Amino acid sequence: ESHDWNVLFPLTSHASSPLSIPGGTRQSPINIQWRDSVYDPFLKPLKISYDPSTCLHIWNNGYSFLVEFDDSTDKSIIMGGPLENQYRLKQFHFHWGAINEWGSEHTVDSKFYPAELHLVHWNAVVYPTFEEAVMEGNGLAVIGVFLKLGKHHEGLQTLVDALPAIKHKFDVFDPSCLIPSCPDYWTYAGSLTTPPLTESVTWIIKKKPIEVDENQVSFAFRMLLFTSDGEEEKRMVDNFRPLQPLMDRTVRSSFQ
Ligand SMILES: Cc1ccn(O)c(=O)c1
Ligand SMILES: [Zn+2]
Numbered sequence: 001e002s003h004d005w006n007v008l009f010p011l012t013s014h015a016s017s018p019l020s021i022p023g024g025t026r027q028s029p030i031n032i033q034w035r036d037s038v039y040d041p042f043l044k045p046l047k048i049s050y051d052p053s054t055c056l057h058i059w060n061n062g063y064s065f066l067v068e069f070d071d072s073t074d075k076s077i078i079m080g081g082p083l084e085n086q087y088r089l090k091q092f093h094f095h096w097g098a099i100n101e102w103g104s105e106h107t108v109d110s111k112f113y114p115a116e117l118h119l120v121h122w123n124a125v126v127y128p129t130f131e132e133a134v135m136e137g138n139g140l141a142v143i144g145v146f147l148k149l150g151k152h153h154e155g156l157q158t159l160v161d162a163l164p165a166i167k168h169k170f171d172v173f174d175p176s177c178l179i180p181s182c183p184d185y186w187t188y189a190g191s192l193t194t195p196p197l198t199e200s201v202t203w204i205i206k207k208k209p210i211e212v213d214e215n216q217v218s219f220a221f222r223m224l225l226f227t228s229d230g231e232e233e234k235r236m237v238d239n240f241r242p243l244q245p246l247m248d249r250t251v252r253s254s255f256q
Contacts, residue, residue, distance in 0.1 A: 026199040027244035028190030029105035032251055037186055040252040045183050046081035046143075046204060050089060052174035058159065060166050060224055063194060064093040064239055067159065067173060071122070071130065078121055078141060081204055082187040082252070087121035087141040090130055092175050094118070094147075095193075096221045098237035100214075104146055105193050105240045106205055113146040113209060114217055116240070117178055134192070139200040145179055150211030153178075160220040182208040184255035193241040207255065 054070040068091045069076055079086035096115035097103030104116035121141045122133040133139030155177030184207035191199040224236040 024191065024197070024199060024244070025247050026189045026191055026249060027197065027247075028193050028201060028203060029107075029241060029243060030188065030190065030246050030249075030251070031107045031110055031243050032186050032188075032205065034109050037251040037253040039256045040254070043082055043187065043252060043254040044080040045254070046083075046185060047079045048143075048176055048179065049077060050174055050176050051075040052172040054089070055173040055175075058162050058166065060236070061093075062226060062228075064095065064236070065163065065166065065224055066091045066093045067175070071124070074124070078143070081141075081185065081254070082202055083141055084138065085123050085125040088124045089175070090120050090122055092117060092119040092178070094221065095240040096147075096217060096237065097240070098222065098235075100149060100217070103217075103238075103240060106144055106146075106203075107243065108146075113148055115147040115212075115221065117143075117145040117147065117210075119143040119145075119175060119179070134196065134200055135198055136200050137189075138202065139198075140192075141202045141204060143179065143185075144203060144205040146206070146209035147212050147217065148209040149214055149217070151213060153210060153212040153216060156210075156212050156216050160216050163220045163224065166224070178210060180206055180208040180210050182206070184208065184253070186251050186253050188249055188251040191244075207253075 054076045056068045056070055058067045069089045071088045071090045076089040077086045094115050094117050095105050100114040102112040104113040122130045123139050127133040186205045188203050190201045190203045191197050222237050226234040226236045
């Protein structure tokens with residue numbers, strides 16, 4: 001009957017949140033209902049091999065801060081897991097909230113984390129450029145890692161120290177230090193969570209969060225600005241997209 005409701009009163013359809021694309025059937029982010037996820041014994045372990053020297057620079061793109069990598073070779077790649085090909089690391093960035101009660105894009109059993117890391121990779125085996133991969137169903141693979149408050153995170157501090165400068169040139173940074181060693185993950189077919197919102201992402205959401213301390217999220221992340229120099233300051237917070245309907249998708253888990 002929920003369908004009838006939408007047919008009868010299409011304007012009240014909850015699916016058309018402001019940022020959803022018409023007819024989208026695999027939008028992200030989603031709530032991961034742990035008990036509804038299906039263990040898939042054929043899922044392989046995710047293989048991650050990053051070359052820290054491919055790290056280029058960190059910058060504020062007006063929506064998050066990105067650390068970008070040289071993706072002109074296969075030096076920093078992921079493979080295995082739910083993936084058919086190997087995917088090249090292009091950038092990683094975070095989403096966070098104005099307060100610790102929310103900030104992540106995905107939720108687990110409707111629980112928000114204060115922040116979520118996205119490591120964005122593209123299928124350079126099949127597509128010549130990232131821009132083309134963004135438009136294809138198997139074009140991208142994004143590893144999502146939840147951040148929860150706890151002990152200080154050494155690796156993250158390197159990034160946090162660079163934020164005030166933001167133009168800070170980076171020499172090397174190995175993003176695998178931000179990924180929990182526990183191999184368990186959920187995976188589902190989804191989309192970008194920012195325009196163009198294309199349904200091109202194989203999401204790999206790590207089950208275990210990494211721990212970061214209060215200052216690392218609050219001081220560093222929340223002091224960034226959406227605005228550029230000279231404009232009226234707007235703190236960069238709540239840069240996450242609302243949850244999207246699961247529709248006809250199953251979330252698979254790599255663990256029982
Ligand atoms: C390519 C891309 C762009 C934005 N976000 O949030 C992502 O997670 C991935
Ligand atoms: Zn993201």
